[in-house]
Amino acid sequence: MNKELEHNFVTHLEQNQNIVHKVCRIYTHDIESHNDLFQEITIQLWKAFPKFRGDAKFSTWMYRVALNTAITLYRKSKRSIPTTDFDTVDFKISAEEYDDEEEQQLKLMYAAVKELNDIEKALVFLYLEDKSYRDISETMGITEVNARVKMNRVKTKLKKILNP
Missing domain, CATH: 1.10.1740.10 (RNA polymerase sigma factor, region 2, helix turn helix motif)
Structure with missing residues (x-):
């Protein structure tokens, strides 16, 4: 090599x-x-x-x-x-x-993220890494608009998980 x-x-x-x-x-x-x-x-x-x-x-x-x-x-x-x-x-x-x-808050967030499906986990991960929606769409192989829509849905889902 x-x-x-x-x-x-x-x-x-x-x-x-x-x-x-x-x-x-x-x-x-x-x-x-x-x-x-x-x-x-x-x-x-x-x-x-x-x-x-x-x-x-x-x-x-x-x-x-x-x-x-x-x-x-x-x-x-x-x-x-x-x-x-x-x-x-x-x-x-x-x-x-x-x-x-890690801090307790971070553990709670990771626990909530683990309840998401694989694609949602990837979106949250990239979002938390401060990636732009353009970068997220490029990495995930989806359109930028689709990345925004999916991320908004995931945010709503996480809020429900963290605040039942």
């Missing part, structure tokens, strides 16, 4: 790994699942990286791959997902410590 390609990938991943951690937190319920999903997303990013053309920002592309991997993995959770052994990849990434002890 091309060392320059590998170096570029590791650099981009280290700079943006918080994106993957946030996706993992939304789609998993425990640290083992979080780590498994982080590994699977990293592998999928590595496999897709040679095809990354730079048409969008790396972070936008990374969101899309991470969300698609998480959604696919958990929609097919009844079936076994083929994975690649991470030990066969010879690059090392210095991982940031993941702190599972």
